[in-house]
Amino acid sequence: MFGKFSRRHFAKLAGLSALGMAARPADAAAQPAAERPSPASFPKDFVWGTATSAYQIEGAVNEDGRGRSIWDTFSHTPGKIEDGTSGDRANEHYHRYKEDIGLIRELGARAYRFSIAWPRVFPEGTGKPNPKGLDFYDRLVDELLKNGIEPYGTLYHWDLPQALEDKVGGWRSSETSKAFGDYAGHVAARITDRVRSIFTINEAGRFVNFGYGWGIDAPGLKLPDADVNQVRHHVALAHGLAVQAIRARGRAGTRVGPAENIAACVPAFDTPENVRAAEVATRELNSGFLGVILEGKYTDGFLQFAGKNAPKFTDEELKIISQPNDFVGLNIYAPQFYIAASDKPPGWSVLPFPASFPHMNSEWLRVGPETIYWAPRLAAKVWNIETIYISENGTSSEDKLRADGQVYDLDRIMYLRNYLRQLQRATSEGVPIRGYFLWSLMDNFEWIYGYEKRFGLYHVDFETQRRTPKLSVAFYRDVVARNAIGV
Numbered sequence: 001m002f003g004k005f006s007r008r009h010f011a012k013l014a015g016l017s018a019l020g021m022a023a024r025p026a027d028a029a030a031q032p033a034a035e036r037p038s039p040a041s042f043p044k045d046f047v048w049g050t051a052t053s054a055y056q057i058e059g060a061v062n063e064d065g066r067g068r069s070i071w072d073t074f075s076h077t078p079g080k081i082e083d084g085t086s087g088d089r090a091n092e093h094y095h096r097y098k099e100d101i102g103l104i105r106e107l108g109a110r111a112y113r114f115s116i117a118w119p120r121v122f123p124e125g126t127g128k129p130n131p132k133g134l135d136f137y138d139r140l141v142d143e144l145l146k147n148g149i150e151p152y153g154t155l156y157h158w159d160l161p162q163a164l165e166d167k168v169g170g171w172r173s174s175e176t177s178k179a180f181g182d183y184a185g186h187v188a189a190r191i192t193d194r195v196r197s198i199f200t201i202n203e204a205g206r207f208v209n210f211g212y213g214w215g216i217d218a219p220g221l222k223l224p225d226a227d228v229n230q231v232r233h234h235v236a237l238a239h240g241l242a243v244q245a246i247r248a249r250g251r252a253g254t255r256v257g258p259a260e261n262i263a264a265c266v267p268a269f270d271t272p273e274n275v276r277a278a279e280v281a282t283r284e285l286n287s288g289f290l291g292v293i294l295e296g297k298y299t300d301g302f303l304q305f306a307g308k309n310a311p312k313f314t315d316e317e318l319k320i321i322s323q324p325n326d327f328v329g330l331n332i333y334a335p336q337f338y339i340a341a342s343d344k345p346p347g348w349s350v351l352p353f354p355a356s357f358p359h360m361n362s363e364w365l366r367v368g369p370e371t372i373y374w375a376p377r378l379a380a381k382v383w384n385i386e387t388i389y390i391s392e393n394g395t396s397s398e399d400k401l402r403a404d405g406q407v408y409d410l411d412r413i414m415y416l417r418n419y420l421r422q423l424q425r426a427t428s429e430g431v432p433i434r435g436y437f438l439w440s441l442m443d444n445f446e447w448i449y450g451y452e453k454r455f456g457l458y459h460v461d462f463e464t465q466r467r468t469p470k471l472s473v474a475f476y477r478d479v480v481a482r483n484a485i486g487v
């Protein structure tokens with residue numbers, strides 16, 4: 001009986017969509033958003049935004065004096081990018097930025113996180129700045145402000161000037177940390193009259209291991225553990241030098257912090273023992289970057305585990321690294337570690353993932369909505385953080401443009417609905433999360449996956465550069481308008 005019903009039901013639905021009568025994004029929130037009750041509201045002044053990064057969307061890689069980055073080199077190395085593409089053209093955002101800001105406006109989101117391409121500003125990484133290097137970002141920022149959208153800049157989203165890689169070994173050298181500090185000061189002097197919040201470095205937790213340890217990301221190196229730990233230390237040092245430089249050369253009151261993919265620990269299930277264990281694990285598993293920034297030292301556990309491969313550092317460097325931050329950005333996608341209390345030292349253990357654990361369209365993107373509750377809650381507790389932003393969260397989806405011109409990304413909506421519920425749970429319990437940036441505004445060059453993975457709210461046809469809102473645009477617009485999730 002049920003089978004019969006569901007077959008007929010299915011046939012009916014299929015028929016409707018063949019006639020072009022499936023629900024349209026515009027229908028999704030027929031009743032004006034503000035008039036619907038909001039059982040699960042976010043705090044007043046909660047910042048809703050979206051995020052992108054320079055190499056993933058800008059294109060225009062040879063324009064206005066831009067130098068090469070390690071991602072130009074890497075993406076043009078055969079076999080490195082799954083679909084053999086590069087960011088040469090990407091979304092042509094360098095020229096289409098006004099249209100793209102229009103997309104943000106359509107969402108009603110009042111904040112936008114973008115990144116500045118270091119090789120546009122200093123084509124050689126250091127030395128003489130390119131006179132045209134910041135012009136594009138000036139235009140972008142002015143256009144954002146004109147549209148009532150608050151700009152949040154990121155200084156480093158993985159596009160290291162190739163010249164620094166060639167001359168000093170990139171992040172293998174503290175010369176690169178110093179160059180980053182200079183670049184940060186230069187940018188701050190120019191844009192902090194309008195950009196009030198700056199993220200220094202995006203996801204050290206990814207590019208250090210992927211780029212320097214496992215050869216997966218640019219620059220594609222497979223260095224021994226000791227060198228990888230030293231690279232991470234240099235990146236932390238670069239963060240500290242940038243904080244100092246921004247304070248010295250930026251407008252007073254400019255806010256600064258990292259945007260880190262915290263090693264996200266989740267208690268296997270909620271008991272006081274497991275929660276406590278997850279707290280301790282959060283501190284230990286993040287000691288190499290977030291921990292040293294926020295505590296000014298590596299934990300004994302981290303140093304013991306690293307043994308002879310531990311990074312070499314001075315007390316002076318630790319002081320620089322641990323300059324106070326104004327906020328901490330956390331990029332949250334998937335649960336990384338489910339933690340249980342243990343009788344054996346160190347008192348906690350990481351549980352193995354069953355092969356059947358569900359994931360989204362990207363295999364690495366396991367579904368764990370509670371991660372966006374636990375990671376900020378535990379981080380706030382462990383390091384006494386007063387202001388957190390979710391600097392990225394989102395998912396890829398098949399994102400097929402249907403014959404009726406629509407993209408029904410119901411899996412993305414399912415993912416976002418569940419994560420945002422947990423985010424609301426966190427804010428309602430007082431976890432100090434002040435804003436959320438959805439990754440991503442539009443489909444873009446997804447690093448080693450090329451254009452095969454789509455994370456955007458807007459679908460992009462990379463042949464025609466046409467942007468089309470997916471169903472999730474209507475979903476997110478509704479959340480933003482109501483500052484609430486659920487009905």
Ligand code: BG6
Nearest residue numbers: 053202203206362446447449453
């Ligand atoms: C984050 C990055 O790690 O995840 C983004 O900060 C990236 O730049 C996003 O696009 C998705 O990752 P991936 O590896 O699937 O492209």
